[in-house]
Amino acid sequence: xxxxxxxxxxxxxxxxxxxxxxxxxxxxxxxxxxxxxxxxxxxxxxxxxxxxxxxxxxxxxxxxxxxxxxxxxxxxxxxxxxxxxxxxxxxxxxxxxxxxxxxxxxxxxxxxxxxxxxxxxxxxxxxxxxxxxxxxxxxxxxxxxxxxxxxxxxxxxxxxxxxxxxxxxxxxxxxxxxxxxxxxxxxxxxxxxxxxxxxxxxxxxxxxxxxxxxxxxxxxxxxxxxxxxxxxxxxxxxxxxxxxxxxxxxxxxxxxxxxxxxxxxxxxxxxxxxxxxxxxxxxxxxxxxxxxxxxxxx
Numbered sequence: 250x251x252x253x254x255x256x257x258x259x260x261x262x263x264x265x266x267x268x269x270x271x272x273x274x275x276x277x278x279x280x281x282x283x284x285x286x287x288x289x290x291x292x293x294x295x296x297x298x299x300x301x302x303x304x305x306x307x308x309x310x311x312x313x314x315x316x317x318x319x320x321x322x323x324x325x326x327x328x329x330x331x332x333x334x335x336x337x338x339x340x341x342x343x344x345x346x347x348x349x350x351x352x353x354x355x356x357x358x359x360x361x362x363x364x365x366x367x368x369x370x371x372x373x374x375x376x377x378x379x380x381x382x383x384x385x386x387x388x389x390x391x392x393x394x395x396x397x398x399x400x401x402x403x404x405x406x407x408x409x410x411x412x413x414x415x416x417x418x419x420x421x422x423x424x425x426x427x428x429x430x431x432x433x434x435x436x437x438x439x440x441x442x443x444x445x446x447x448x449x450x451x452x453x454x455x456x457x458x459x460x461x462x463x464x465x466x467x468x469x470x471x472x473x474x475x476x477x478x479x480x481x482x483x484x485x486x487x488x489x490x491x492x493x494x495x496x497x498x499x500x501x502x503x504x505x506x507x508x509x510x511x512x513x514x515x516x517x518x519x520x521x522x523x524x525x526x527x528x529x530x531x532x533x534x535x536x537x538x539x540x541x542x543x544x545x546x547x
Contacts, residue, residue: 250303252419255460257281257358258312259479260544263495263535269304277545279478280312281464285356287475291315292356293347297323297340298333305360314358318347330363336371337363337395345402353408360419364392385422409445413470415463416441432501432509436494442466457492457503458484476546480531491527502528 250269251262258280262268282292293316294309296302300319309317320334328339335343341361348357363369368388370378378390403409418438421429428434440458442449458466461481469483482490492503502510502524512525538544 252460253303253305253308253360254278255481256417256463257309259461259464259481261461261480261493261495261535263493263500263532264539265497269308273539273544274304274308274311276539276542278312279545280314281358281467282309282315282356283313284468284473284475284477285354285471286313286315288354288471288473290354290356291351292358293318293351294358294360295319295340295344295347296360297335297337297362302334309358318344330369330371332367332369333362333365335362336369337361337392338371338374338398341395341399342402345399348403349406349408353411355408361392361395363395364388366422382426383422383424411446412444413447413467414443415467416443417460417463432511433503433507436501436503442470444470456484457505457507459492461490478544478546480535491524491531493528493531500528500532 250267254260254262254268258278260268260278264271268274282290285292292314294305294314295318296305297320298305300306300317300321302319306317306319320329323335323340323343325335325339328335330336334340341359344357344359348355351357364385365388366385368384370387370391374391374394377394378387380387381390417440421435421438424430440460440463459481461479462484463481465477465479465481465483465486468477469485480490482488494501494503498513498515500512502512504510504524510522510524512528
């Protein structure tokens with residue numbers, strides 16, 4: 250639930266409830282579709298769960314998406330997995346067909362469902378998927394197979410070679426493996442940018458990035474020149490915002506050396522540093538903007 254405001258509007262959830270269900274959701278909010286619409290982009294959001302799930306449809310409408318495609322629009326209830334909605338291999342192929350109907354330039358955002366607990370895999374794929382040390386591994390492999398099918402469907406479309414693709418996870422999964430129990434790896438997710446015709450190697454895997462940075466980076470890559478509202482910073486921007494994870498009032502700051510500093514307002518002995526001071530300033534700005542309904546470009 251926290252992923253959509255962060256990825257599509259660069260707004261964090263730094264309070265103890267998700268922004269989407271907080272009292273501040275009534276604020277005016279600008280998002281990626283709103284900014285790109287100024288440059289003539291159509292936009293559509295795709296999510297295979299019930300319409301209304303996690304209030305995604307309302308939030309997407311709020312930040313400027315032209316169209317929303319959920320389980321209701323998919324229309325074939327026989328494909329429902331009985332848990333979350335339409336399994337990835339069905340819904341991604343449906344998404345490919347709907348995207349091709351959009352007039353370029355366009356923005357399409359897809360939120361898949363099958364790699365989420367309880368990790369239900371369609372019967373036709375049970376013998377194909379590879380299992381791993383965690384229960385989620387088979388579901389991730391199924392989602393990979395569904396994504397490959399989606400890729401085959403779109404790679405020969407006219408718009409493919411002129412499209413920027415961004416991949417990321419919304420959050421990590423529970424794990425019993427020691428390497429994923431550290432504070433650092435507890436919040437480590439993959440984020441990847443791909444363009445068929447543009448060399449993006451400048452975005453190094455060694456550079457830190459967070460959900461909040463995706464919107465500014467996309468706007469940089471499409472050469473957006475107008476003002477925008479964001480708590481993240483473009484990967485190309487020399488002035489970096491602090492990389493932060495938040496959980497129930499505790500903030501984890503990830504510095505350039507990948508060391509983690511923990512801070513909350515009750516910790517009186519936290520050593521002062523540039524990153525801690527940047528975080529305090531960002532939190533102050535965040536609270537002020539929420540209270541005064543300034544979560545947008547004036």
